Amino acid sequence: MSGLFSFHGGLKTVRHKTESNREAIRASVLPQRLTVPLRQHIGAIAKPLVQAGDRVLKGQMIGQPDGYISAAVHAPTSGVVKAVDQRPVPHPSGLPDWCVTIDSDGEERWIAREPVDYRRLHPSALRNLLRNAGVVGLGGAAFPSAVKLNLSGHCERLETLILNGAECEPWITCDDRIMRERAAEIVAGLHVMVHLLEPREVLIGIEDDKPEAIAAMTAACAGTGYAVRAVPTRYPSGSVKQLVRLLTGKETPVDSLPVDVGVQCFNVATAYTVHRAVECGEPVISRIVTIAGHVNQPRNIESLLGAPFAGLVAQCGGYRDGVERLIMGGPMMGFALHSDEVPVTKATNCVLAAGAAELAPEQPVMPCIRCGACVEVCPADLLPQQLYWHARAKEFDKAQDYHLFSCIECGCCSYVCPSRIPLVQYYRYAKNEIWAQEKEKQKAELARQRHQARQERLEREKQEREAKLRQKAPPRAEPNAEKPSIETAVARAKAAPAPSLATAAGTGQQTD
Amino acid sequence: MFVAVIALGVLAGASGLLLGFAAVRFRVEGDPIVEKIDAILPQTQCGQCGFAGCRPYAEAIAAGEADINQCPPGGEGGIAALAELLGRDPKPLNPENGAEKPKMVAVIDEQNCIGCTLCIQACPVDAILGAAKHMHTVIARECTGCELCLAPCPVDCIQMVPVAQTIATWKWTYPVVDAKTGSPAEASVA
Numbered sequence: 001m002s003g004l005f006s007f008h009g010g011l012k013t014v015r016h017k018t019e020s021n022r023e024a025i026r027a028s029v030l031p032q033r034l035t036v037p038l039r040q041h042i043g044a045i046a047k048p049l050v051q052a053g054d055r056v057l058k059g060q061m062i063g064q065p066d067g068y069i070s071a072a073v074h075a076p077t078s079g080v081v082k083a084v085d086q087r088p089v090p091h092p093s094g095l096p097d098w099c100v101t102i103d104s105d106g107e108e109r110w111i112a113r114e115p116v117d118y119r120r121l122h123p124s125a126l127r128n129l130l131r132n133a134g135v136v137g138l139g140g141a142a143f144p145s146a147v148k149l150n151l152s153g154h155c156e157r158l159e160t161l162i163l164n165g166a167e168c169e170p171w172i173t174c175d176d177r178i179m180r181e182r183a184a185e186i187v188a189g190l191h192v193m194v195h196l197l198e199p200r201e202v203l204i205g206i207e208d209d210k211p212e213a214i215a216a217m218t219a220a221c222a223g224t225g226y227a228v229r230a231v232p233t234r235y236p237s238g239s240v241k242q243l244v245r246l247l248t249g250k251e252t253p254v255d256s257l258p259v260d261v262g263v264q265c266f267n268v269a270t271a272y273t274v275h276r277a278v279e280c281g282e283p284v285i286s287r288i289v290t291i292a293g294h295v296n297q298p299r300n301i302e303s304l305l306g307a308p309f310a311g312l313v314a315q316c317g318g319y320r321d322g323v324e325r326l327i328m329g330g331p332m333m334g335f336a337l338h339s340d341e342v343p344v345t346k347a348t349n350c351v352l353a354a355g356a357a358e359l360a361p362e363q364p365v366m367p368c369i370r371c372g373a374c375v376e377v378c379p380a381d382l383l384p385q386q387l388y389w390h391a392r393a394k395e396f397d398k399a400q401d402y403h404l405f406s407c408i409e410c411g412c413c414s415y416v417c418p419s420r421i422p423l424v425q426y427y428r429y430a431k432n433e434i435w436a437q438e439k440e441k442q443k444a445e446l447a448r449q450r451h452q453a454r455q456e457r458l459e460r461e462k463q464e465r466e467a468k469l470r471q472k473a474p475p476r477a478e479p480n481a482e483k484p485s486i487e488t489a490v491a492r493a494k495a496a497p498a499p500s501l502a503t504a505a506g507t508g509q510q511t512d
Numbered sequence: 513m514f515v516a517v518i519a520l521g522v523l524a525g526a527s528g529l530l531l532g533f534a535a536v537r538f539r540v541e542g543d544p545i546v547e548k549i550d551a552i553l554p555q556t557q558c559g560q561c562g563f564a565g566c567r568p569y570a571e572a573i574a575a576g577e578a579d580i581n582q583c584p585p586g587g588e589g590g591i592a593a594l595a596e597l598l599g600r601d602p603k604p605l606n607p608e609n610g611a612e613k614p615k616m617v618a619v620i621d622e623q624n625c626i627g628c629t630l631c632i633q634a635c636p637v638d639a640i641l642g643a644a645k646h647m648h649t650v651i652a653r654e655c656t657g658c659e660l661c662l663a664p665c666p667v668d669c670i671q672m673v674p675v676a677q678t679i680a681t682w683k684w685t686y687p688v689v690d691a692k693t694g695s696p697a698e699a700s701v702a
Contacts, residue, residue, distance in 0.1 A: 039679070093682040425687040432683035444555040447656045450637040451557045451565060 005249040007242045009379040010234040011412050013170050013332070015209060020290050020298040021173035025181060027302050028286075029315060030104055034076050034306035036062065037089045038098045040134075040345040041142040043069030048100060054081045059111040059283050062100050065131055071144045072134040075102055076285040076304035078109040090309075090328045090345060094338035102306070113281035118192050126196060126278070133277035134284040134346075139164060139175075139238070139267035140329060142347040145274070148264060149196045159262035160248050161199035163190060163271055165206040165213060166231060166238030169330030172350040174288040175268050177300045179206070179213035183220035186268050189275030190226065197264060202226040203247045204268075209233045235332065236410040240265050242379050254406055289344055293327075293353035294320040303344045309351050310340040322355040331358055332411040366419035374413035374423065380406050384413040388423050391430035396437070399430050407431075546574045552593045556585040557636035558658035560610045565636065573598075584610035585657070616657040616672040618650045624669035631661035631670060 039045040046063030050056060056075040063073030079102045086096035118126055131146035151158060163186070167175040179186065194202060204221065206214050208230040218228045231237050231246050241252045243265060250261045258265055269288065276282045285305055289312060292298045296317025303312055309326070313319060327334040329350055352358070374384035383402055390399035407427050414423045549570040556566070561582040563569040572578035573594070580594040581603050588605065595602035605612060620631070620640075627645040639655045642648030650661075650670075661670050675681075 089679070091679055091682075092684070093677075093679060095677065095679050095682055097679045422687045425684065428684040429686050436681075436683055440554075444553075446654070447555040447557065447637050448550070448566070450639070450654060451555065454636065454638050 004229065004231065005246055006232075007237075007245045007379050008381050009377040009412060010236060010242070011377055011415060012233070013235045013415075015233075016171045016292070017173050017176065017209065020171070020292045020300060021176050023297075023299045025177050025288055025300045025302050026315070028304060028307055028312060030077060030106065030108070031304070031307045031311050032104060033082070034079075034102045034104060034304060035087050035099045035308070035343040036073060036076060036102065036306035037087075037343060037345055038063045038073055038100065039089075040073060040305065040347065041071040041136040041144055043067065043071070043144055045098060046070060046073045048084050048098070050081045050084065050100060052081055052083050055079075056081060056102060057109050057111045059113070059285060061132065061283070062102075065144075069144055069147055070131075071136050071146075072132050072283065073100070073305075074134055074283040074285050075100075076306050077102065077104045078107050079104040088339060088342050090337055090342040090348060092335040099306075099343070115279050115281050118195055118278050123196055126192070130274060130277055132283075133273075135270065135273050135277055136284070136346050137267055138269035138273065138287055138346060138349070140333075140347055140349050142345070145266065145270055148259070148266070149193065151197065151259065151264075154257070154259040155262045157262070158197045158199040158259075158264055159201070160264075161190075161193060161197055161202045162243060162247055162263060162265040163202070163204040163226075163268055164238060164240070164243055164265050165204060165210075165217065165268040166243055167210070168207060168233070168235045168238035169332055169334075169350075170235075171292040171352050172290050172330050173292075174290045174300050174349050176210050176213050178269055178272060178288055179210070180216045182272055183216040185275045186217070186271045187220045187224065187226070188279060189271035189273070191224075192274050192278050193266060193271060199264070204228045205231050205237075205243050205247050207231055207233045207237060235412070236379055236408070239379065239408050239410060241408070254403055284346060287344070287346060287348065289348050290350040291316045291353075292350060293358060294323045294355045295353050296320055303348075305345060306343045308341050308343055309337070312344070312351060313340060313353065319353055320355075323353045324356055324359060325354045327352040327354050332415070333409060360420070363420050365421055368419055368421060371418060373416045373418065377412040377416050379410060379412060380408055382407060384423055387430075388421065388426055391426040394430075394433070396430055396434050400434070404430055404434075543574060546570050548597055549573050549594065552586070552590060552597065553583060554585045554590060554656075556656040556658045558585060558656070558660060560584050562609070579603075579606065581606045582609045584612050587612040615675040616659075617652050617655045617675050618657065618659070618661055619652075619671050619673050620648055620650055621669040621671065622647050622649060624667050626667055628666060630664035630666065634660045634664045636660060 038048060044067040047066045048062065049064050050062045056062060056079060058075060058078045060075045061072050062075050065072050082101040082103050084098070084100050087099040087101065088094065089097045089099065091097070116129065127146040127149050130149065131144065135145045136142045137145060165175050165179050167173070190202065202225070204217055204226060206217065206228065214228055214230055221228055229247055236242055237246055240258060244250055244252060244258045244263045248263055250263060252258050252261055273284045277284070286302050287305065288300050289303045290300050291312050295313055299316055301312055301315060326337045326340055328337055328348055329335065331352060331354065334350070334352065368385060368388065370385060378384050386402045387399055387404055387407065390402065404427060409424050409427060411424050414421070417423060550567050553566040553570055559565065561569045561578065563572055563578070569578060569583065573580060580598065580600060581591050583590055584605060591605065592602045625647050627642060627647060629642065629644050631648060632640045632642055636658060637654055637656055639651045640648055640661060641651060657672065659672060662672070
């Protein structure tokens with residue numbers, strides 16, 4: 001399959017790639033204190049393995065994966081655990097989450113790093129190794145890679161394995177730089193993935209505005225049979241379903257994953273960490289972050305996870321005047337941060353210090369004029385204005401009828417809306433409400449079951465008590481046994497004087 | 513004509529058999545409307561509606577003995593859902609039954625608990641753990657916030673606290689548009 005396909009909609013956005021992609025990746029300076037969040041991935045939060053006062057080595061596991069969809073978290077440097085508590089993390093809510101705070105000792109002492117020969121390892125052992133090395137998707141979603149490297153239940157045989165180097169969001173260049181500088185390691189990681197998934201073909205999709213990266217990857221892939229494909233620069237070509245469509249022509253059905261149609265997709269930086277985990281024995285403790293926007297020297301930095309954003313910005317010469325907002329991720333899909341003291345996580349691909357020029361000017365929201373511009377750009381083939389009406393009216397059932405959950409929140413519709421309606425905000429709101437209602441329903445169902453179980457237990461206990469009472473006083477409780485005693489009592493009463501007559505009458509009343 | 517009569521007769525007979533079979537095979541046990549009402553109710557089991565739990569209230573609504581606006585934990589949303597299910601007009605919550613409150617969870621001050629088990633007996637969902645003359649505690653995950661444990665406590669050591677918001681329960685808010693300028697307000701500020 002050599003031709004390229006296309007997806008519906010999308011945008012030509014401003015690029016702003018050259019500001020940060022000219023310089024080589026720099027290592028970050030070692031911060032004094034690292035705050036490592038235990039939830040850096042999609043799925044269950046990692047279970048802390050350390051407590052305040054513990055000494056940890058660089059690469060030591062400090063958070064254990066908890067459940068199938070989860071990933072491990074490691075100490076990014078050697079030092080002493082200061083606290084395991086709730087700290088601010090990069091999240092749109094600004095709420096704190098569980099973190100392990102480590103004071104670095106400056107020695108950078110590693111754990112024993114043991115490279116393994118993945119060809120000799122059983123696939124499930126290899127997946128477990130990656131899970132314990134904390135390998136997650138580094139494109140921004142941070143989904144545990146070990147789960148995606150298991151095909152069971154999805155498809156018999158994988159048709160295509162895609163490596164995603166599209167990097168379609170403006171400003172971000174971390175994947176561009178890693179492909180230029182570490183192509184051989186990325187391909188080495190790709191070998192491990194190919195070994196696990198055994199795909200029929202391997203495609204590497206890179207947007208055509210990165211000729212150096214394409215050249216580097218093509219050179220590294222020489223003789224491997226992996227094909228590098230330049231895809232047109234059109235946002236959001238780096239979104240999974242859109243890239244799958246571009247490279248294979250396959251449409252991913254509603255409510256299913258690309259793997260259901262025989263395609264699996266990983267980010268280039270994820271392949272790099274797979275290589276480090278397997279062939280160097282190093283877990284994921286750092287990632288490459290683009291620092292862009294209103295900073296003096298925009299560039300890419302290989303930052304330890306848990307390092308505060310402020311330190312990275314300082315390494316880029318500090319802020320320039322006119323910073324209005326700090327955004328994690330790109331300007332299209334990123335979110336505003338509440339502080340620059342929050343730590344880098346596995347999902348941090350970019351820190352954008354946005355000034356007035358990068359932010360959409362604050363203009364009044366006007367009513368929807370049904371121009372249909374949003375429909376034309378929607379890469380998921382949805383009807384954004386219908387979704388908007390229903391989300392705005394809180395008619396969540398109807399929004400779901402229009403496939404609300406197929407929305408990838410790429411922001412194309414909001415970008416082109418002439419009335420400047422914050423469309424994606426409405427979709428996020430509706431999705432969150434639906435999830436919350438679902439959770440509430442589950443909780444109500446649990447309460448109903450527990451209430452019913454209690455009612456049944458109370459009823460059973462009542463019956464047991466009655467049975468016990470009957471057992472304790474068998475002659476009184478059994479009406480049949482009582483009858484002769486009444487008759488004898490009456491007979492006795494006839495013969496005897498008054499006092500025993502009274503007792504007989506009492507007995508008779510009780511049995512009634 | 514003869515053929516038509518036979519054909520129609522056979523058709524009618526076959527349909528009758530089919531319907532008869534369906535009536536036996538797919539028989540509905542109980543009153544499905546009670547189940548549907550019960551599914552809408554929040555299962556707090558608090559008794560604020562005047563009935564001994566959510567199911568008795570559901571039965572009363574189905575029988576026409578209770579109105580649909582007597583459930584404070586269900587709130588406006590619950591009333592709207594009931595109104596839609598039953599084809600009635602939604603109405604405001606009856607203030608006699610109480611007011612809609614944010615989600616709460618009971619917390620026992622364990623220092624002051626004397627281990628009397630009265631709250632354990634009052635809890636409709638068995639969410640309180642403990643034994644006679646031993647400290648009790650609330651299983652927060654199972655607590656429905658019904659407040660039924662407050663009254664029986666002889667030392668008033670149970671408090672209702674609002675359920676704290678965490679990253680896992682945080683939601684994007686409804687986009688707020690500034691009425692004066694018409695510009696979208698910050699979701700976090702709103």
